[in-house]
Amino acid sequence: MAISNKTTGIRQQREQLPIAQGKDAIVREISTNDVTIVLGETGSGKTTQIPQYLIESNVINGRIAVTQPRRVAATSLAARVSQEQGKPLGSLVGYSVRFDEKSSHATRIKYLTDGMLLREMMSDPLLERYSAVIVDEAHERTLRTDLVLASLKTILKTRNGDIAKKAGKQVGENPLKVVVMSATLDAEKFSLFFDNAKTLYVKGRQHPVTIYYTTTGQTDYLDAALRTFFQIHLDQPPGDVLIFLPGQEDIENLNSSIRTHAARLPIGSPDIVVRTLYASLPNEYQSKVFTPAPQGVRKCILATNIAETSITIPGVKYVIDTGKHKEKRHISAAKGRGADALLTVDITKSSAVQRAGRAGREGRGFCYRLYTEESFNKMPLSSEPEILRTDLTTALLQLKCVGQDMEDIDFMDRPDDVAFHSSLQTLLFLGALDRHRGLTELGRQMAAFPLDSEYSAIMLASISFRCTSEILAILSLMSASSPLFPDSSTEREAASEVRAKFGHASGDHITWLNVMRAYDEYGTHSADRRAWCRANFVSERALRDASDIRRQLQDMCEKVGIDWQVSAGQDVAPILQSLAKGLLLRSALLRPDGTYKQSFGSLEIRIHPGSALADRRSPAIVYNELVTTTRTYARGVSAIPKAYIASLSIPIDAPQTT
């Protein structure tokens, strides 16, 4: 067959990428080293090209895994690379993300989320099905990226290093190549972690972006953003404007003030169309940001961090950066024992660079930073790695299952002993570990489910309480990425009135179950379901998400021989007993003044006013989470008999020093 124009076009495009000039050097370095660090700016083509180079030059004869922090990245990269190879997606090039996989035995390059690679390690602890693992976007330092990096270091020792030699295996029998890819900030840390691994630099292709700073500090970033936007709009050439804001509330406020001001512009001024973008916005509204504005109209996009990495909007020439974002912070007590707060805080340098870069994707761009150059210089380089900020319980259990012990593992940044200890205590309490920190059979079963450890414990408890069907519905909603009852401040009273029919005296968990049951019975027609959700003030996204999760959990149950159809009927006691099994560390007891005190902690908490239990006094409760706003509130609350708490012996030791 003659080479089509399309194929030659693609080849030309590949050859014109900045990385193409370095191809031979990259291939040579990777073939001679176990670990290679590639530092490449955005637009270099490293993620799409390097895997192809390794296959085309026969440096790698087996399979290559390329990890990504986000699902959309994994699927869209796979689509592009398989197109470049001129093969259908899922043959030579494939992907694997939760709920979706396109790969086959023929797949040589597989793009997958780092969470998916960790899952694969459960059945293949040395990742022997891969000859190379490429960890992309390593600079983001997500929890899962850090777990992958730490695991790879251990795996390398076994497959390539001393341990392989000692075992009498010929080194090189099935050696592993590791490539770590990162943006240019935080360079040598990866190299140091992998014993001074060779570092390659790849030029990017980004248009220049002019940065402007304010001369004085801004106290009101919304007002500053408003004024800056109209300055651009009235004085600067056409081009869309992207404004980074911390959250939905700011976005809505700025949206209305821009519209108000736009209406007062002199006749003859160009028109403005405002679009908003944040994760909890329904998809049909999110996709509106991609519609180009008509000729002569300027589009203004008000977005959260979602536009920093996850969603790329074409046509943006101007970026306004407020320098703020929201961050979940754990306050009071060890991780997982205290409360979380969502705070608006300053961004980091790498975040500021990333935001500015959004203006230079198609041509010369401009970034207006609503802070001084001095404050930029004072920003930390990048945010603290997630592994130092987050609860480690599930991560510890997963690593245990692949034969890696916390004590032996080398992390890029090692969490402190307090964090380890509280997670170990939780695992001990849930019965996943024994007193010698050994993995129990229960722990192994828990890790098999794609759920937080506490939720896995609930799931397994439901077998003996004979209510797995109900528990799967509840856990799926608890694991869904959006809340079932979104808080719409404008329709709060109407919403709570309509939702009351789902309410159950025992609390929120059974209330959610009632909603899921009603949704299940409603039918499968998507337009009907959407209307039903809207009429009942429940989140369709939460229910759709939960349905996907439940289906996955049902499949896993079938695989391991658990009958997920077992139902407790109308009896709620077994459901609450199962919940208590996993949530007892998140329980609290009523005090005479109507507030509650943690059973395993000292915080004074209140039931969140949006809860089904808000107006009741229950002697004992369990909750999903503690959030601190004006006060510390328990959300996702159910009343349990006080005896459940009293009767449990807690096998928790005092903290030990190691």
Add this chain to the structure above:
DNA sequence: GAGCACTGC
């Protein structure tokens, strides 16, 4: 009596 940044299995 109330305020949900962003990911992932």
